[in-house]
Amino acid sequence: WIQHLMVENISTGVLCISPPLLSRVFQTLSTGVGFYNSALKLTGVPFPFAYAQVCDCLLLLHWAISPIVTSMWVETPEWAAILSFTQVFVLW
Numbered sequence: 127w128i129q130h131l132m133v134e135n136i137s138t139g140v141l142c143i144s145p146p147l148l149s150r151v152f153q154t155l156s157t158g159v160g161f162y163n164s165a166l167k168l169t170g171v172p173f174p175f176a177y178a179q180v181c182d183c184l185l186l187l188h189w190a191i192s193p194i195v196t197s198m199w200v201e202t203p204e205w206a207a208i209l210s211f212t213q214v215f216v217l218w
Contacts, residue, residue, distance in 0.1 A: 128155060129152060132148075132152075185217060185218060188213075188214065188217060189218075192210045192213050192214055193206065193210040196209045196213070197210075
């Protein structure tokens with residue numbers, strides 16, 4: 127529909143553009159439509175359920191182990207809480 131509007135406005139004189147530039151615009155639009163259709167193909171592929179479950183389990187494991195490891199790494203409990211909260215917050 128965009129190309130149709132462009133052609134109509136060129137024929138009425140609203141868009142005054144040279145033919146080489148116009149062909150380049152049409153080429154860029156068609157390339158964009160091709161990329162859009164490729165992206166639509168990717169959205170049709172479902173995300174694997176087993177992979178999602180493994181990711182969730184690893185996030186829970188990180189949530190449980192991160193404070194323990196961080197408390198062994200730093201000396202004060204305040205820094206351990208801040209650093210473990212930051213790590214978990216960034217990954218979740």
